Amino acid sequence: MRNTRAIVITIFAFALMWGCRCGKKPGPDPVLDMGGFPDAVGKIIVGKCATAGCHNAASYMNSAGLLLDTWQHLFDGGNSGSSVIPYSAEFSPLLYFVNTDPARGTVATPTMPFDPSGVNANKLSEEEYNTLKEWITNGAPDRNGNIAFAADADTRQKVYVTQQGCDLVAVIDAASGLVMRYIKVGTNAGTTESPHCLRTSADGRYAYVSFIGGTGIQKIDTRTDQVANTTTLGVGSWNILYVAPHDTMVATTDCSTNGRIVYTRTGSMTIAPELTGSGSGLFVFPHGITSNEAFDTCYISAQYGNTVYKWAPTVPYYKAISIDGSPTVVTTPSDLSSPNPHEIMMIPDRSRYFLTCERTNEVRVLDARTDAILAAIPVGTRPQEIAMARTRPYAFITCMEDENVPSGRRGSVYVIDYNTYEVVKVIKGDFYQPHGITVDEYSGRVYIVSTNASDSGPAPHHATACFGRPGWYSIYSLNTLEPVNTKRYQVTVMPYSADVRFK
Structure with missing residues (x-):
């Protein structure tokens, strides 16, 4: 029996x-x-x-x-x-x-x-x-009152992942690979504000979140995993944010027709109006953003077209850079003839930056000083996010809709040597529409986030308390580029952006 x-x-x-x-x-x-x-x-x-x-x-x-x-x-x-x-x-x-x-x-x-x-x-x-x-609800303590993952709050290594469909941020304990907390974010309990991008400060003390359906950004204390402050930027589509190398400012893009770049002082979480760029078509659909080491010059990808904006607000200096050699053009979502640069990220020495080009399925590399086009690297379908390693010369690129993968899967991750521009490996793992990605150098791991947004994606292990199809993350070894286990770490709905606490 x-x-x-x-x-x-x-x-x-x-x-x-x-x-x-x-x-x-x-x-x-x-x-x-x-x-x-x-x-x-x-x-x-x-x-x-x-x-x-x-x-x-x-x-x-x-x-x-x-x-x-x-x-x-x-x-x-x-x-x-x-x-x-x-x-x-x-x-x-x-x-x-x-x-x-x-x-x-x-x-x-x-x-x-x-x-x-x-x-x-x-x-x-x-x-x-x-x-x-x-x-x-009270923390699931053991019989002595101990709470799991509560020790070493100042030094615990964590990975943060926005849950765009649930107004949550998942906090992953790097030692175990498990979700250890969920942080409720957003300011309007009756509306899904869709936390889009998350970036941590260089010292790992804070994380910052932008909202494509909200009116600003929030600051999270990574010791307590609680929202510490909120800044209202106004109505907009607040997409990507970038934290200054010394955590003095956060720059955020409003990806709209007449878009904006807004700078927020991290200490007081107040807007720096003298640095903000907007109006008169200065930035059209600005999306990805990065900067030089001094944080006096930013580079912003125009989501639709073939353009990167080079912007130094204190000079002021403004330049539209072509990423394909043709005259610069900024278009609309209906245009199917342009590269459409999505994300932008500097390599560790900040001499060059990588761009994912959604429509042409390539990564373009430009010189940050001369603005010269250095390389165009073919990758999988609809390249999205970028993660840079430091201990190895790797740029990781999530290709969200790549179909040249095992049956029942969608998407891949391209690993590119950012010194030689050679493709080191194409990872075709247990993914479905991977988007967010981050590298944890301390544990030698790479976290790859599958949104699983399509109705044709794999059925989840279980439903969640918020409406929609749950996604998951996978963990890979930075050294071998192989999965560390066969687990599918399920989270909630539309997991999107990921960043590691200590870099």
Whole structure:
């Protein structure tokens, strides 16, 4: 009977991407301390979930790879990443799978604790469900009050990913690779403001977020993972932001027909009007932005056309640079004849910058001092974001719609040697419309974010508490350019931009 039950569980788990291989994970067995959980919680998780054929040491690999016999093992996560997010009951998948009442929140199947008869005879009572929900809302502490990932707040390495469909920022613990917190961002609870771009300061002390559906930018304290301040820039499509090398200013682009470049002082989070550029067609659909080391000259890509703006507001100096040798032109989204430069990023010594060209499927390289065109490198379909490594001469390019990939996948990542302009490797991994990307030099890892925005993309492991199709991130080794594991770390809807805390 026990074997039959295990087989049924495995079939259900495989169908929902929970299955894997059998194995045993070392660690303490639950004892009288309820595996380190508070008593009321341990009675539920250890007593009803970490049982034979389910989430115990002998069989957890066939149950989503999620081991629940101790509090510590819970925060090792499973095949789809985090199961519990401290302080975020709304976005903790564990609650989805033990919930049978849509009125309480998100419901996922198969219902846990699992009942092979299919009648949910083992389902949790409302009191038990509320016990778990309250526990997670309060940080999901162990029996001694410890909160997962709370130690070393000043030095913990993290990766931040905007969740454009949910007005959230996911905080990833670099040591485990798991989402450790969700930060609610935006200022209007009744409207999705779509956090678009996130960039951290050079010292890793703050992160800054722009909103394409909002009216400004927000500053996040990376020690507390709380919004520290908000600056209102006005109505606009606030796309890319760029933090000055010494964290004195943040420059933000309003990607509109008559666009703007707005500078914000990071200390006070107030606008510097004397530096702001706007009006009279000065910037048309400005999108990507970067600067020289002194931050007195910025380079801005015009999203539609063949133009980069070179802008030194204190001189003032303004120049429109052609990226393809033709006369400069800035057009509209309907134009299909121009390169359409999307993102722009300097190489580490700031002598040259790379541009992703959406329509021509190439990366162009220009000299930052002479404005000369140095290279045009063919890449995959619809190149988007760029991440630069320092310990290796690599530029990583996400190609969102590349179809020359394994069946059921879409998108690739091109790795280019930024000294020789040679393509080192084309990564065709477990991606679907990859967009955000960042390099963590300290752990030797690359984080690649799949938006999974198309309805034809893979079904997610589970729904989330916000409307839409969830995406995920994958982790690769910077040294080997191979995946560090086979996990698909699911997040919420439309994960978009990524940056690492300490560079």
